[in-house]
Amino acid sequence: MWQRFSLYDIRVIGHYLGVLVLFSTIALLVPLATAIACGEWEPASHYLLTIGITLILGSGLRFLRIEPGRLGRQQALAVTGFAWIVLACVASIPLYLSGHFASYLDALFDGVSGITTTGASIILDLDHLSYADNMWRFMMHLLGGFGLIVVALSFGLFGKRSGASLYSSEGRSEHVVPNVVQTTQFIAKIGMGFIILATGILSLVCLFIGMEPLRAVLQSFWLAVSGFMTGGFAPMSQSIMYYHSFPIEVVLMLLMLLGSVNFVLHSEIWKGHVAVFFRDLEIRTMVLWLAVMTCVFAASLSASLNFSDLPAMLRRGGFMVISAFSTTGFQNITTNQLTGALSSGAFLVVALLMAVGGSGGSTSGGVKFSRVGIIAKSIVATIKEALAPDSARVVVSYNHVGRRMVTPEVVKEAMTVFTLYVLTYVIGALVGIAHGYEATQAIFESVSMASNGGVSSGLAAPGMPATLEAFYIVQMWAGRLEFVTLLALIVEIFVSFKPRRRAPQIRTGEVL
Structure with missing residues (x-):
């Protein structure tokens, strides 16, 4: 039963938000x-100002502190939902403040x-962005890829009592070890x-x-972060095409694959349980799905003059398949080639790959292989x-780290999230069409935003258009929270503002 936010709840939520805002200062x-080391004094002043804002905002929210206690489920959902916005x-x-965005809304889109x-990204003149601002773009990937709550918990910020509620509120339910803090620390260690x-x-x-040495190290770090976090930002406007390097593409493909695997399965490999890894439902679903979609994609590319030769097909096609299914977003072909040179079938395959995404409990987005596999199992059961x-x-x-049964509860959860993703893809496509864009591009862009592709x-x-940009921002936010947290937050706010119904008063001697 949903309850209204009380003053106590608001103070608890504000306190934990303040902790997260102060933590972002790190x-x-x-x-x-980076700005100070590279002599970029104007960007340095921007970050000093932002740090001042976070300290003031975070400290102000911390003043709401009350006696410590265990976070309830609804409070944890609210903290997580609001944290991503704030x-x-x-x-x-x-x-x-960097001057590379036409408006704050554009900067918020990239944020x-x-x-x-x-x-x-809708940044202007990316190739001349400062080292400091580029570093911040990839630090955002690092925070978001691990998960804001996971990063905070790995530092022991909330402790065990509140950590469990916050951990599950971010769409994570599996633990590498029983202890939540140790689980988040393992995730951080293996990722780094x-x-x-x-x-x-x-x-x-x-x-x-x-x-040059400095530029080589910085850009390598940024690409590594973006690849494993399946983020997709690149330090240059041409994305991966800028480097014209097959070895770089190979390393990034391996990183994207690793980032698309559940961290629980990473722990099983770490423990030497290789058989458990290959028996897992997610891995088997991933292999089958990639095999089918790669064959379809290759057949579609073979009809295109730009990708008719085998080396070009293997290099560009293989990279785009892994980038799309991992919801990373790296491109080794131009946007014009994506929309014009690719056949309509290959274009659709890229959209489908992003829509499904990678494994649950990984850094990738989309519906996730765990849910697709469970839905397939439920069809078999029927x-x-x-x-x-x-x-x-x-x-x-x-099989998923042990033998599990396909229960109605598990199928319901998978079908609910799957349905919400599909509805969001459709609504986003309709919004794009309403703004005058072609249907195929509107569908593709909607899938890309909602799946975090x-x-x-x-x-x-x-x-x-500002209205379309704002809708895409909401899509990205909703897709990252996998809808459940977002919908729960909306319901809680609605219930809190809904006027209370007064109970009818019965007068003495009145007959009902």
Whole structure:
């Protein structure tokens, strides 16, 4: 039963939001240090100002502090939902001050895109952006890819009592170990391990192709963060095409694949349970889905003159398939090639890959393979029940870090989120069409935003209608929260503002 937000609830929510806002100051110190080290004094002043704003805002919210207690489910949902909004608004301040955005709404679009790891960008003159501002773009990917709550919990910010509620409110339900704090620390360690290793390899490649040492290391770090976090931001306007390097593309493809795998399965590999990994429902669904869609994509590309030769098909096609399914958004083809050179079938395949996304509990977006696999299992169960005798009891199971049963509750959760994603894709497409865009591009862009995919057909660009831009911001936010947190937050706010019904008063001696 939904309850109204009381003054106590508002104070609790405000307190935890204040903690998260103050915590974001640590992330802002990284671009500030970059600006000072590189002698970029104007960007440094922007980050000093933003740090001051976060300290004032966070401290003000902390004054709402009350006696510590365990967060309730509804309070945790509200904290998580509002945190993504508040931190996106704060993160957009230095972006707007950089002078590379036409308006604050454009900067907010990139801020939400960065934190939700969508990767779509409407920045102006990206190639001449300062090192500090570029560093901030990828720090947003780092925070959003791990999850704001996960990063905070990994530092032991909320403790065990409130941590469990906050952890599940961000769409995560699985634990590497029973302890929530240790689970988040493992996620952070394994993610940073992959990023540091990839940074070293990419730095060597960038030095080999002629980059200056500082630029090579920074751009390698940014690409590694964006690749493993399946974010999609790139330090150059041409995305991955800028480098003209097949080794860089190979490293990024491996990173995107690793980022698309559930962190729980990473832990199983770490423990040496390789058989558990390959028996998992998500991995098997991923392999089957990628095999089918890659064959369809290759067949569609073969009809195009730009991709008719095998090397071009393998390099460009393979990279785009992995970028789309992992919802990263890196591109090694231009937007014009995406919309004009690709056949309509290949264009549709990219959209479908983004719509489904990667594994649950990973850094990727979309519906997730876990839900697709469960829905497929439920279809199998329905067919078995139809063929089985009336007295038979049909049981369908699947592997996901152990043997599990396909229960009505599990199927309902998967179908609910799947339906919400599809509805959002359709509504977003209709909004794009209402703004005068072609149906195929509107559908593609809607899927890209709601799935946090980031591959753009050209609709998300500087000068786009403000109403469409605002809707895409909401889509990115809703897709990152996987709708449940967002809808719960909306219901709670609606219930809180809905006028109370007064109970009828009965007068003495009145007969009912």
